[in-house]
Amino acid sequence: MDETIQAQEAAILEDIGEQLKDYDQNRGSLIPILQMIQQRHQYLPPDSIRKVAEHMEIPSSEVYGVATFYNQFRFHPPGKNPIKVCLGTACHVRAADVILENFERKLGIKEGQTSDDREFSLERVACVGCCALAPVAVVGETIHGHMAPSKVEGLLMRIQIHKEMAEREKEKEKNEQS
Amino acid sequence: MSSPETIRQRFAEIAEKAGTEKAAAAGRTVPKIHIGMATCGIASGALETKAAFEEAVAAQGLEAEIHPVGCIGHCYAEPWVIIDYPESGFPPIFYHEVTPGKAKMLTKLFLAEGDPRFEHVYGATVENEMIPSVTEFPRFNKEKRLVMEKCGKIDPERIEEYIAEGGYGGFAQALEGSPDAVIDTIEDARLRGRGGAGFPTGRKWRLAREAQGEEKVVICNADEGDPGAYMDRTLLESNPHQALEGLAICAYAVGAQKAVFYVRAEYPLAVKIITQAIEQAKEAGLLGEKILGSDFSLEVEVFQGSGAFVCGEETALIRSMEGHRGMPIHRPPYPSEKGLGGKPTVINNVKTLATVPPIIEKGADWFKSIGTENSPGTAIFSVVGDVNHPGLVEIPTGVTLRSLIFEVCGGIAKKKKFKAVQIGGPSGGCLPEEFLDTPIDFDSLIQAGAMMGSGGMVVMDEDTCVADVSRFFLDFTQKESCGKCTFCRIGTHHLLEILERITEGEGKEGDAEQLELLSREIVKGSLCGLGRTAPNPVLTSLQYFKEDYDAHIHEKRCPGMMCRPLIAFYIDLEKCARGCDACVGVCPVDAVFTTRTRKKGIDQELCVKCGECVVACPPEYDAVKKVSPPHLAPVIERPPETRTESKKESS
Ligand SMILES: Cc1cc2nc3c(=O)[nH]c(=O)nc-3n(C[C@H](O)[C@H](O)[C@H](O)COP(=O)(O)O)c2cc1C
Numbered sequence: 001m002d003e004t005i006q007a008q009e010a011a012i013l014e015d016i017g018e019q020l021k022d023y024d025q026n027r028g029s030l031i032p033i034l035q036m037i038q039q040r041h042q043y044l045p046p047d048s049i050r051k052v053a054e055h056m057e058i059p060s061s062e063v064y065g066v067a068t069f070y071n072q073f074r075f076h077p078p079g080k081n082p083i084k085v086c087l088g089t090a091c092h093v094r095a096a097d098v099i100l101e102n103f104e105r106k107l108g109i110k111e112g113q114t115s116d117d118r119e120f121s122l123e124r125v126a127c128v129g130c131c132a133l134a135p136v137a138v139v140g141e142t143i144h145g146h147m148a149p150s151k152v153e154g155l156l157m158r159i160q161i162h163k164e165m166a167e168r169e170k171e172k173e174k175n176e177q178s
Numbered sequence: 179m180s181s182p183e184t185i186r187q188r189f190a191e192i193a194e195k196a197g198t199e200k201a202a203a204a205g206r207t208v209p210k211i212h213i214g215m216a217t218c219g220i221a222s223g224a225l226e227t228k229a230a231f232e233e234a235v236a237a238q239g240l241e242a243e244i245h246p247v248g249c250i251g252h253c254y255a256e257p258w259v260i261i262d263y264p265e266s267g268f269p270p271i272f273y274h275e276v277t278p279g280k281a282k283m284l285t286k287l288f289l290a291e292g293d294p295r296f297e298h299v300y301g302a303t304v305e306n307e308m309i310p311s312v313t314e315f316p317r318f319n320k321e322k323r324l325v326m327e328k329c330g331k332i333d334p335e336r337i338e339e340y341i342a343e344g345g346y347g348g349f350a351q352a353l354e355g356s357p358d359a360v361i362d363t364i365e366d367a368r369l370r371g372r373g374g375a376g377f378p379t380g381r382k383w384r385l386a387r388e389a390q391g392e393e394k395v396v397i398c399n400a401d402e403g404d405p406g407a408y409m410d411r412t413l414l415e416s417n418p419h420q421a422l423e424g425l426a427i428c429a430y431a432v433g434a435q436k437a438v439f440y441v442r443a444e445y446p447l448a449v450k451i452i453t454q455a456i457e458q459a460k461e462a463g464l465l466g467e468k469i470l471g472s473d474f475s476l477e478v479e480v481f482q483g484s485g486a487f488v489c490g491e492e493t494a495l496i497r498s499m500e501g502h503r504g505m506p507i508h509r510p511p512y513p514s515e516k517g518l519g520g521k522p523t524v525i526n527n528v529k530t531l532a533t534v535p536p537i538i539e540k541g542a543d544w545f546k547s548i549g550t551e552n553s554p555g556t557a558i559f560s561v562v563g564d565v566n567h568p569g570l571v572e573i574p575t576g577v578t579l580r581s582l583i584f585e586v587c588g589g590i591a592k593k594k595k596f597k598a599v600q601i602g603g604p605s606g607g608c609l610p611e612e613f614l615d616t617p618i619d620f621d622s623l624i625q626a627g628a629m630m631g632s633g634g635m636v637v638m639d640e641d642t643c644v645a646d647v648s649r650f651f652l653d654f655t656q657k658e659s660c661g662k663c664t665f666c667r668i669g670t671h672h673l674l675e676i677l678e679r680i681t682e683g684e685g686k687e688g689d690a691e692q693l694e695l696l697s698r699e700i701v702k703g704s705l706c707g708l709g710r711t712a713p714n715p716v717l718t719s720l721q722y723f724k725e726d727y728d729a730h731i732h733e734k735r736c737p738g739m740m741c742r743p744l745i746a747f748y749i750d751l752e753k754c755a756r757g758c759d760a761c762v763g764v765c766p767v768d769a770v771f772t773t774r775t776r777k778k779g780i781d782q783e784l785c786v787k788c789g790e791c792v793v794a795c796p797p798e799y800d801a802v803k804k805v806s807p808p809h810l811a812p813v814i815e816r817p818p819e820t821r822t823e824s825k826k827e828s829s
């Protein structure tokens with residue numbers, strides 16, 4: 001597993017190097033560059049910060065300082081199923097913190113973390129724009145309104161089932177091909 | 179060459195093309211199904227509803243046009259559709275909560291057989307003799323839509339539809355006259371910025387116009403950092419062109435060659451739609467070089483904000499665009515003299531800019547006839563929380579809070595009592611019942627201790643704890659403080675600590691006084707609006723709901739029963755039904771156990787106080803009770819055997 005992850009990270013760095021050619025050294029490009037990296041790779045790997053700093057000819061600490069200032073940037077890869085629990089005002093008054101805690105309990109990770117197998121990650125966000133459906137959780141791209149602590153387990157189960165189904169499909173295809 | 183005639187003629191050609199298309203569409207008699215497809219619609223299942231209509235229409239061999247539109251602000255009704263089927267003899271009809279099943283049923287019975295199913299009708303969209311019209315409902319007739327007028331009517335991804343509704347007419351009209359004439363009109367209209375502070379827009383533009391500098395920049399602020407407001411994003415998702423038109427008029431007025439949309443990166447749909455809108459406007463010849471044959475050229479780009487509340491503040495916003503941490507700097511110099519890259523820069527909110535085109539088109543006097551003397555026009559709020567009809571509302575200024583909450587938004591849900599309304603998000607305040615007759619405008623709200631701010635409005639019923647809500651906002655502002663000013667950085671930290679202590683039942687004598695003192699110092703010692711307004715939620719709630727704080731501090735009791743360390747759930751054995759297992763099934767932590775009499779009890783040590791058992795308990799038993807302070811809950815011993823059992827199951 002470690003080796004595949006290392007290989008993945010090397011590939012990411014190479015891609016970043018390639019993309020950076022399109023950007024000038026203008027300081028105003030810094031945030032768009034970081035956004036580009038995160039958009040392509042879902043997070044900012046540690047070495048990417050160094051790479052950007054070299055490109056811009058500024059210290060890594062400068063780049064890191066800017067990146068950590070903003071909520072958008074992630075320094076850990078998200079899980080395959082990123083889960084975001086809304087803790088905006090409307091969701092808060094509908095006890096969204098209990099929903100978040102329940103996800104933490106069921107997944108065995110804390111808010112801001114990714115599970116060891118990189119299947120799940122858990123984040124809190126502020127208002128996803130569907131306050132009328134509070135409390136809200138977002139799994140991948142899908143928004144789930146009117147959440148309740150007791151719905152958490154079912155939601156995770158559904159993801160698990162989908163995953164197993166996809167794996168079985170793959171197996172089947174493999175078997176058919178061979 | 180840039181004569182008003184050329185401009186008028188060029189624009190007339192564009193408008194005519196869009197108009198013919200609209201007329202052609204109107205001429206067709208096939209039924210039209212409009213579906214609201216903004217973020218909120220999609221979250222409620224609008225995609226599935228749309229697919230169901232498509233499928234059913236095809237299956238029935240019918241012809242119908244499915245028209246995706248933006249949000250109309252009626253979030254409680256999502257997913258909604260309007261079916262416009264002139265041949266049926268009925269007016270266009272609004273249906274709410276249209277599930278895929280309902281979509282199939284309506285296709286079969288209404289579209290194929292001509293029966294609109296009266297039991298599912300919400301109302302007709304126009305007055306008529308057959309069906310009660312929505313225009314008779316307060317939600318519709320108390321509203322006055324300038325900014326949201328076209329939201330939910332047009333497809334935001336097609337510029338033709340905006341133009342066919344009269345869009346870009348204001349811009350063309352502005353180009354025909356001088357930039358100074360535009361500023362005169364805006365000044366005369368007394369338009370005030372909708373970004374929170376209510377600064378006169380005309381004056382801001384005039385300063386930038388008169389500022390020294392070859393190059394100038396205008397920026398549309400769509401950073402929307404308030405954690406409970408979503409109108410700016412909805413406006414961009416539902417009708418991007420109106421804000422874009424306003425931005426172009428602003429650029430013309432101040433003499434800018436460059437305009438920027440600063441949109442949160444967390445709003446992917448808004449980013450996509452506005453980027454596309456800019457492309458389309460360029461193609462139509464409404465942006466770019468020598469627009470409509472005039473001497474005016476404008477480039478518009480999108481900058482994605484990276485999600486920091488403080489970047490909504492204009493100097494911080496500029497710093498972030500320059501590639502730095504978004505920390506505010508001292509004003510003056512104001513951005514209108516020295517902004518992005520040292521160039522004179524105008525920053526306006528989305529709603530401010532979207533208000534500009536109708537003013538140019540219809541004139542300052544028309545605008546001043548709406549709303550109050552000092553804050554003419556409309557105000558947009560996202561009203562959420564415990565009201566029956568949450569959503570986005572646009573009302574003329576001067577309407578009272580009472581009318582907004584009880585008429586337009588249908589009053590408090592579940593027949594509960596009103597307790598407080600929080601206006602303006604993290605910078606705003608919490609107002610009690612006595613203030614419900616306050617008219618909504620910039621000055622009256624500030625006088626009451628709240629502010630227009632972001633336009634977020636959270637209505638709270640008697641089961642809400644204002645101390646907890648203050649803690650929530652402080653938790654937010656403390657995390658979002660950029661750290662520049664000591665009072666803001668450390669002061670908010672201490673405020674939060676005290677509030678946490680209070681809401682956890684560890685409050686001490688003198689805490690309330692400490693909160694107040696600290697709040698006043700933070701207001702005084704902070705540079706930007708974030709620090710200066712962060713204590714507002716605390717100050718107002720202390721002033722109007724002191725007894726809530728006292729109950730927490732002295733009795734360890736939470737009157738709204740929200741602070742989890744201060745409440746407990748128990749099961750009333752008199753009411754509990756033997757053998758009903760509803761509460762056992764929903765408990766996420768196996769805290770509910772069965773006693774030897776087969777009634778249920780709650781293990782207080784395991785209970786996380788999520789309240790699911792209250793919801794699950796059938797109303798005819800109503801056996802789960804909530805109390806504060808927690809020691810009021812009667813002790814029910816858990817039989818040891820149930821404990822091992824639950825352990826075994828979970829392992
Ligand atoms: C902490 C803070 C956050 C702000 N957030 C926003 C925001 O999200 N959107 C906005 O338009 N204005 C925001 N403002 C106000 C802006 O600084 C600025 O006044 C506004 O964009 C000017 O536009 P207007 O004149 O059209 O109101 C914020 C101000 C402060 C101090």
Ligand code: FES
Pocket residue numbers: 086087088089090091092126127128129130131132134135136405406407
């Ligand atoms: S507060 Fe959660 S969606 Fe708005």
